[in-house]
Amino acid sequence: MQLQTPKAKNKMPLILSPYSLQLSTFPSPFKRNSSPTNISSLTQPCNLPSRPITRISCTTRPRRKTGSSKPEDAEAKELVRVLMRSFGDKEPLVKTLSRYVRVVRCEHCFLLFEELGKTDKWLQCLEVFRWMQKQRWYIADNGVYSKLITVMGKKGRTRMAMWLFSEMRNSGCRPDSSVYNALITAHLHSRDKAKALDKALGYFNKMKGIERCKPNVVTYNILLRAFAQARNVDQVNALFKDLAESSIAPDIYTFNGVMDAYGKNGMIREMESVLSRMKSNQCKPDIITFNVLIDSYGKKQEFDKMEQVFKSLLRSKEKPTLPTFNSMIINYGKARLKERAENIFKRMTDMKYTPSFITYESLIMMYGFCDCVSRAREIFDEIVDSGKEMKVSTLNVMLEVYCRNGLPMEADRLFDKANNIGAIPDSSTYKLLYKAYTKADMKDLVQKLVKEMEKDGIVPNKRFFLEALEAFGSLPASPGSVQATRSGRPETNAKTEVKVIN
Numbered sequence: 417m418q419l420q421t422p423k424a425k426n427k428m429p430l431i432l433s434p435y436s437l438q439l440s441t442f443p444s445p446f447k448r449n450s451s452p453t454n455i456s457s458l459t460q461p462c463n464l465p466s467r468p469i470t471r472i473s474c475t476t477r478p479r480r481k482t483g484s485s486k487p488e489d490a491e492a493k494e495l496v497r498v499l500m501r502s503f504g505d506k507e508p509l510v511k512t513l514s515r516y517v518r519v520v521r522c523e524h525c526f527l528l529f530e531e532l533g534k535t536d537k538w539l540q541c542l543e544v545f546r547w548m549q550k551q552r553w554y555i556a557d558n559g560v561y562s563k564l565i566t567v568m569g570k571k572g573r574t575r576m577a578m579w580l581f582s583e584m585r586n587s588g589c590r591p592d593s594s595v596y597n598a599l600i601t602a603h604l605h606s607r608d609k610a611k612a613l614d615k616a617l618g619y620f621n622k623m624k625g626i627e628r629c630k631p632n633v634v635t636y637n638i639l640l641r642a643f644a645q646a647r648n649v650d651q652v653n654a655l656f657k658d659l660a661e662s663s664i665a666p667d668i669y670t671f672n673g674v675m676d677a678y679g680k681n682g683m684i685r686e687m688e689s690v691l692s693r694m695k696s697n698q699c700k701p702d703i704i705t706f707n708v709l710i711d712s713y714g715k716k717q718e719f720d721k722m723e724q725v726f727k728s729l730l731r732s733k734e735k736p737t738l739p740t741f742n743s744m745i746i747n748y749g750k751a752r753l754k755e756r757a758e759n760i761f762k763r764m765t766d767m768k769y770t771p772s773f774i775t776y777e778s779l780i781m782m783y784g785f786c787d788c789v790s791r792a793r794e795i796f797d798e799i800v801d802s803g804k805e806m807k808v809s810t811l812n813v814m815l816e817v818y819c820r821n822g823l824p825m826e827a828d829r830l831f832d833k834a835n836n837i838g839a840i841p842d843s844s845t846y847k848l849l850y851k852a853y854t855k856a857d858m859k860d861l862v863q864k865l866v867k868e869m870e871k872d873g874i875v876p877n878k879r880f881f882l883e884a885l886e887a888f889g890s891l892p893a894s895p896g897s898v899q900a901t902r903s904g905r906p907e908t909n910a911k912t913e914v915k916v917i918n
Contacts, residue, residue, distance in 0.1 A: 495519065496527040509540050513547050521553060526563060533567035538576070541567050556587040562598040569602025577602035593632050596623050600635070604642050613642060613651075631662075637669040644677035652677040668694075672704045679712025687712055703734045710740060714747030719756075722747070738769060742778045749782025757782045773799070777813045784817030792817050800837045811839035812848055819852035827852065828861055843874055850876075 495516070503512040513520055525548050532540045545564060548554050561584040568577040581599055585591065596619055603615045616639060623629045636659050643651040656674055659666060671694040678687035691709070694701070706729040713722035722744065729736055741764040748757035761779060764771070776799055783792035796814045800806065811834055818827035831849060834841050846869050853861040869876070 492523050492527060495524055496531060499524070499528065500531055508543075510543050510547050513544065517551070522548070522557075522560070526560075529563050529567055533570060536571065538568060538571045538573055542576075556584075556589050558584070558589050558592055558595055561589065562594050565595070565598040565602055569598070569605045572605055572607070574602055574606045590628065591626075592628050593623065593630060593635065596629055597632075597634050597638060600638055604638070609646060613646060613648075616642060617651075631664075633659075633664050633667055633670065636664065637667070637673055640670065640673035640677070644673050644680060647677070647680055649677055649681050649683065666697075666699075668699055668702055668705070671699060672702075672708060675705070675712075676708045679708055679715075682712075682716055684712065684716055684718065701732070701734075703729075703737055703740075706732075706734060707737065707739050707743065711743040711747070714743055717747070717751050719748075719751070719753075736764075736767070736769075738764075738772050738775060741769065742772075742775050745775070745778045745782050749778075749785040752786050754782070754786040754788065757786075773804075773807050773810055777807075777810055780810070780813050780817060784813075784820055787821065789817060789821050789823065806838040808839050808842050808845060811837075811841070812845055815845065815848060815852075819848070819856075822856070824853055824856045824858050824861060828864075841872070846874055846876075 499509075499512055499516065499520075502515075503509040525544050528544050529541050532538070532544070541564060545560070548560070561580055565577045565580050568574070568580065577599060581591070581595070584595065600616045600619050603612045603619075606612045620631060620635065620639060623631050623635065636655060640652055640655055643655065652674060656670075659670070671690055675687045675690050675694075678684075678690065687709075691701075691705070694705075706725060709725045710722050710729075713719070713725065726736075726740070726744070729740070741760055744760045745757045748754075748760065757779075761771075761775075764775075776795055780792045780795050783789070783795070792814065796810070799810060811830075815827045815830060818824070818830065827849065831841065831845070834845075846865065849865055850862065853865060
């Protein structure tokens with residue numbers, strides 16, 4: 417999407433999520449499909465009719481002609497690369513921007529927001545924004561605020577996103593659907609998921625009462641995905657029904673979101689019904705559709721259907737992704753089908769896919785399910801010896817394999833060597849081991865772990881201790897942990913960095 421320069425008084429389109437793609441006709445509300453489903457026919461590619469693409473853009477500036485967009489994009493990206501390389505500790509970002517003040521315009525600032533947003537430099541985004549406001553070419557624009565709200569949300573800065581929303585209204589901009597979508601997404605990145613979902617629904621209902629802010633297909637897709645991940649099928653059904661009663665047509669993301677919700681909850685027939693409706697609606701399955709089906713059938717151990725979908729995927733224009741193979745490996749492992757899992761990994765490498773750290777974690781977990789602990793440890797050691805960055809998630813997977821197979825002493829020895837192999841334990845590591853040691857009635861290991869937690873400044877909250885004590889019974893708690901259990905608030909030295917286990 418081409419960003420516009422105010423010099424030509426052009427319109428700058430809003431920054432939209434990938435959901436704003438080609439729309440399709442919405443089907444009538446679906447019913448439970450009681451007849452056997454031919455998965456192969458459902459997942460065959462179908463031709464999409466050519467339809468106009470719906471675009472939503474700000475009303476502040478007219479749209480620029482797209483003829484010269486590619487060269488200008490390249491020039492803008494090159495300038496942003498120069499800016500990103502130029503600023504640092506010795507030269508602040510604002511000073512760098514001022515050196516290039518004659519050429520920097522709105523589109524460059526948008527790209528800067530994106531680049532800075534990929535790191536933890538969210539404060540620099542605000543510096544760029546303040547610098548923009550001082551320039552003669554700056555015009556208050558919904559697109560600028562939407563982008564900033566999105567960046568702050570991804571970094572968990574919900575309060576800053578709310579402040580930007582308020583600042584936008586004070587500047588004379590009127591919120592639209594895009595701004596509210598960005599605000600909903602920002603809230604959904606917060607840690608308290610239950611509260612975030614309530615907030616999101618609140619904004620959704622508020623949007624319905626404002627003519628220029630009516631929910632669009634992007635709004636529904638964001639909420640459907642969020643409630644699918646929360647496994648709240650009732651709310652998914654309510655949103656899907658609400659969408660059916662509106663004039664909005666669903667797209668591929670809508671169907672994928674609903675199927676994902678049903679698949680995660682083991683509701684295979686309902687998932688297949690939505691798949692059938694999607695096909696009859698002339699909506700072509702994409703790789704997300706295939707991956708949702710493969711993962712859902714795999715979790716229910718309906719491997720014939722899973723393999724049928726995989727064959728349909730290979731015959732389609734879509735290509736498997738690493739999550740496709742990772743899902744099959746781990747689900748075969750849970751069913752203790754080691755040879756099938758190994759064959760999938762071999763097929764993946766034969767197809768020239770490079771395994772990711774998640775692929776190796778899936779293999780380690782698979783061997784753990786299949787009682788092949790020594791093979792799981794071999795893969796783990798290969799990762800260590802490769803010299804690549806060691807992820808704490810990989811450490812946690814190997815520890816979980818030991819604990820799952822009744823080997824707490826091996827888990828303790830690996831934990832002691834964690835720092836030496838470059839894997840720094842985090843709160844999830846301690847939670848995993850604490851529960852495993854209490855379940856195995858290993859008092860010495862529990863007390864040793866508590867000391868390590870105190871040394872690393874990791875303080876469990878009330879819920880953590882209640883769950884652990886319930887599993888272990890009469891374990892004596894340390895003075896610090898007793899205080900945490902009674903008050904729900906850990907007492908710590910103010911100079912020590914404290915990480916709380918949620």
